[in-house]
Amino acid sequence: MYCGATVHANNRLLTTVSVAGSSRWARIGRALWDDHLNTILIYGVSLVAVLGCWQLAADRFHLFVLFPPPSTTFARLAGLILDGRLEVAAAVSLLRILAGFIAGSVIGILLGLLLGTSRTARALLEPYVHFLRFVPPLAWFAPVLLWVGTGELAKVLLIVYTTVFVVALNTMAGVIAIPRNKIRMARTFGGGPLQIFFLVMLPASVPYIFTGMRIAMGNSFMTVVAAEMLAANEGLGYLVNSGVLFLDTSTVFSGVIALGTLGFVIDRIFQSLIARFGGRFAPR
Amino acid sequence: MKGASAALPGGALGGRSLRGRFTDGPRDIALALLSIAGMLVIWQLTSTLVFRSILFPSVTQTAAALGTTARAGILPRDISVTLFRVLAGFALGSLGGAVVGLLMGSVSIVRRFFEPYLNFFRFVTPIAWIAPATIWFGIGETTKLFLVVYATIFIVLVNTMAGVAHVHRDRIRMAQAFGARPWQVFRYVTLPTSVPFIVTGMRIGMGNSFMTVIGAEMLAGNNGLGYLIYSSRIFFRSDVMFGTIVILGVFGLTADRLFDLAQHRVLRRYRAR
Amino acid sequence: MVPSAVRTRYIAFDAVSFAYREKQTAVLTDFTLELKRREFFLLLGPSGCGKTTALNMLAGFEHPLEGHVSVDGQPITGPGPDRVVVFQGDDSLLGWLSTAENVEFGLLLAGVSRAERKQRAGQVLETVGLAGHGAKHPAELSGGMKQRVQIARALVSNADILLMDEPFAAVDAQTRTILQDELARIWTETRRTVLFITHDIAEAIILGDRIGIMRAGPDSNIKEIVTNDLPRPRSRGDASFATMYARIERAVSEEVMSAMRKESR
Numbered sequence: 001m002y003c004g005a006t007v008h009a010n011n012r013l014l015t016t017v018s019v020a021g022s023s024r025w026a027r028i029g030r031a032l033w034d035d036h037l038n039t040i041l042i043y044g045v046s047l048v049a050v051l052g053c054w055q056l057a058a059d060r061f062h063l064f065v066l067f068p069p070p071s072t073t074f075a076r077l078a079g080l081i082l083d084g085r086l087e088v089a090a091a092v093s094l095l096r097i098l099a100g101f102i103a104g105s106v107i108g109i110l111l112g113l114l115l116g117t118s119r120t121a122r123a124l125l126e127p128y129v130h131f132l133r134f135v136p137p138l139a140w141f142a143p144v145l146l147w148v149g150t151g152e153l154a155k156v157l158l159i160v161y162t163t164v165f166v167v168a169l170n171t172m173a174g175v176i177a178i179p180r181n182k183i184r185m186a187r188t189f190g191g192g193p194l195q196i197f198f199l200v201m202l203p204a205s206v207p208y209i210f211t212g213m214r215i216a217m218g219n220s221f222m223t224v225v226a227a228e229m230l231a232a233n234e235g236l237g238y239l240v241n242s243g244v245l246f247l248d249t250s251t252v253f254s255g256v257i258a259l260g261t262l263g264f265v266i267d268r269i270f271q272s273l274i275a276r277f278g279g280r281f282a283p284r
Numbered sequence: 285m286k287g288a289s290a291a292l293p294g295g296a297l298g299g300r301s302l303r304g305r306f307t308d309g310p311r312d313i314a315l316a317l318l319s320i321a322g323m324l325v326i327w328q329l330t331s332t333l334v335f336r337s338i339l340f341p342s343v344t345q346t347a348a349a350l351g352t353t354a355r356a357g358i359l360p361r362d363i364s365v366t367l368f369r370v371l372a373g374f375a376l377g378s379l380g381g382a383v384v385g386l387l388m389g390s391v392s393i394v395r396r397f398f399e400p401y402l403n404f405f406r407f408v409t410p411i412a413w414i415a416p417a418t419i420w421f422g423i424g425e426t427t428k429l430f431l432v433v434y435a436t437i438f439i440v441l442v443n444t445m446a447g448v449a450h451v452h453r454d455r456i457r458m459a460q461a462f463g464a465r466p467w468q469v470f471r472y473v474t475l476p477t478s479v480p481f482i483v484t485g486m487r488i489g490m491g492n493s494f495m496t497v498i499g500a501e502m503l504a505g506n507n508g509l510g511y512l513i514y515s516s517r518i519f520f521r522s523d524v525m526f527g528t529i530v531i532l533g534v535f536g537l538t539a540d541r542l543f544d545l546a547q548h549r550v551l552r553r554y555r556a557r
Numbered sequence: 558m559v560p561s562a563v564r565t566r567y568i569a570f571d572a573v574s575f576a577y578r579e580k581q582t583a584v585l586t587d588f589t590l591e592l593k594r595r596e597f598f599l600l601l602g603p604s605g606c607g608k609t610t611a612l613n614m615l616a617g618f619e620h621p622l623e624g625h626v627s628v629d630g631q632p633i634t635g636p637g638p639d640r641v642v643v644f645q646g647d648d649s650l651l652g653w654l655s656t657a658e659n660v661e662f663g664l665l666l667a668g669v670s671r672a673e674r675k676q677r678a679g680q681v682l683e684t685v686g687l688a689g690h691g692a693k694h695p696a697e698l699s700g701g702m703k704q705r706v707q708i709a710r711a712l713v714s715n716a717d718i719l720l721m722d723e724p725f726a727a728v729d730a731q732t733r734t735i736l737q738d739e740l741a742r743i744w745t746e747t748r749r750t751v752l753f754i755t756h757d758i759a760e761a762i763i764l765g766d767r768i769g770i771m772r773a774g775p776d777s778n779i780k781e782i783v784t785n786d787l788p789r790p791r792s793r794g795d796a797s798f799a800t801m802y803a804r805i806e807r808a809v810s811e812e813v814m815s816a817m818r819k820e821s822r
Contacts, residue, residue, distance in 0.1 A: 134536025189663035263407025
């Protein structure tokens with residue numbers, strides 16, 4: 001991910017003027033300003049500006065239906081949270097994602113480890129992994145619906161599909177990236193293939209596995225929402241869709257806000273996982 | 285290649301092709317072809333002998349369906365419609381993402397102003413917007429274009445910003461030491477360094493665009509490959525479904541390979557490190 | 558009939574040649590060398606002369622195109638716990654394990670019990686001067702410390718043969734001299750057979766009993782073997798050190814010049 005602090009230091013077209021000879025408190029204050037308060041202020045100004053314009057525009061152009069103002073939207077959002085509908089919808093969607101994601105990740109990791117270690121397996125299986133990876137999971141929704149009906153299984157299977165290939169390919173990349181000396185070292189000490197597999201290859205691939213899982217999670221969100229819009233009667237996708245039917249745009253917006261927040265939080269979790277374990281488990 | 289492009293959100297796959305320690309020798313290619321041939325045979329046999337249901341088409345049935353729809357003009361029409369949507373939205377989204385990304389990466393006030401929205405909206409899946417987009421623009425091309433642009437712009441933006449951040453401080457200092465003005469630093473140092481990252485973002489964005497277009501066509505369309513698949517469901521035409529899926533896979537694969545080539549060209553020329 | 562005297566050789570390279578499959582030129586040609594038990598042998602030469610290749614063949618990572626490499630008369634078929642390796646750089650360390658666990662890794666693979674592993678690792682960490690750092694992870698260690706971890710890992714396994722591939726090359730100059738002196742001291746205490754690769758002449762003199770000077774590549778082999786009988790512990794400031802340095806330097810710079818000429822062609 002891009003590093004905000006680096007962008008700060010490297011690429012300021014607007015340079016800050018440093019004040020020489022200022023007092024200690026002035027310098028501390030300036031540092032605080034440059035690092036944090038500055039940012040908070042701009043965030044604040046930005047939010048106020050945008051929300052304000054939104055509210056004014058909605059009032060001025062009477063777009064209550066097409067583009068409800070923040071007041072209506074947040075009121076509706078609060079209502080949905082208070083009567084529990086939003087939580088239930090979020091829980092249902094999340095559960096579907098988790099079930100498919102966990103299953104898909106496990107299969108993907110094993111597949112990726114296999115592809116990374118065995119050249120024969122790679123030659124045999126790679127064509128399928130590369131081909132299927134580019135077929136949008138939603139395209140499979142139609143056949144899957146025919147085969148297993150419109151229940152939970154259809155959505156979970158779709159998520160498994162979404163997850164497997166991305167995780168497998170990233171895992172495989174991780175195995176390939178393992179420095180040769182690690183394997184040689186283990187062989188020097190008499191390590192057998194299974195020992196090398198579990199004690200060296202698997203741990204060394206962990207950051208790549210996590211990266212693959214992070215991408216797969218994002219894709220799974222996309223897929224589940226669309227699947228719920230097509231064939232479900234619960235979940236965030238369904239909630240958003242139901243808003244369309246009744247031209248209830250504020251519900252639609254609420255659903256969108258919920259989706260964005262959930263996605264952001266989950267991605268942060270993955271990021272911190274990668275930061276925490278990735279450094280230690282890095283192939284180097 | 286160890287450690288190259290480590291900052292890319294695309295992870296290990298975002299920046300390089302998987303040419304690892306295993307070279308693609310003739311043996312590997314032969315095995316791959318053997319594997320595909322074997323798979324096709326097994327598919328054909330199981331669908332004609334074992335399952336024998338309308339829900340599981342055989343290879344020949346799938347091929348036949350492709351032929352029929354092609355001759356009837358349905359397939360070419362749907363292919364061109366889907367391709368147009370993907371390409372148009374992708375081009376617009378990439379351009380917008382690159383421009384805004386360069387801007388946000390370079391000018392920190394702009395970046396901090398838009399950052400909260402960036403971090404929020406990029407996690408909202410494009411498909412979720414189909415509801416408001418339908419309310420605003422109806423079920424025409426604009427809706428789908430909007431969605432594809434949305435799907436592409438954020439990922440290209442984020443990758444572009446990563447590219448700008450990746451510029452080594454020493455290079456900027458070097459240029460400044462030679463008397464370069466800010467716009468010259470941008471043009472001769474920042475921009476070339478960012479190009480590989482932009483291309484990487486575009487590659488990922490292409491995948492997103494595809495997914496979004498198919499979803500949009502399934503949900504709110506009356507033509508295109510996504511619509512073709514989903515509408516076949518009503519008539520239990522699994523052979524058409526499978527045929528379309530094959531076409532989608534071929535497109536996706538081709539597009540990705542083209543990007544892979546482009547990335548290698550660009551990496552060689554601009555050599556981000 | 559008088560039976561001919563049978564010499565039992567320890568480590569032997571017999572007319573070994575090696576080339577990479579894709580390349581036209583051979584790295585080593587007619588490379589012959591014998592190592593004695595418990596000696597510290599230095600392989601010295603310019604970059605690209607194939608010294609790492611020779612070590613890799615003894616380690617079992619590569620196989621000779623012609624000729625054989627053998628230990629006690631048995632040809633080398635692959636890596637094994639009797640020939641332990643200290644690699645250049647730190648990428649053979651396992652970042653997710655602690656220092657102590659890294660040192661114990663060879664013992665873990667061999668099935669040694671937990672208690673014994675801990676005890677032996679603790680002892681050898683003291684020997685290399687890392688007592689108290691056992692719980693840290695490699696990422697928290699400096700370059701010099703990481704190389705000590707590798708040495709500890711090599712020592713704890715009680716292998717007879719130690720192969721060291723420019724282990725101090727990536728370390729800063731000051732740490733390097735400290736590590737050289739420490740290694741010399743440790744070796745005097747433990748007396749394993751060591752094949753050590755370097756292009757640093759001073760390092761060779763501090764450490765080695767015999768110093769094999771290699772020709773510049775390609776088609777390289779041993780040009781000359783110099784016996785180093787300076788008494789240990791050796792000091793870099795001594796006159797005898799300087800004499801030996803000058804002698805070796807003459808031989809090596811001919812090869813370095815030759816290598817540079819080949820490069821610029």
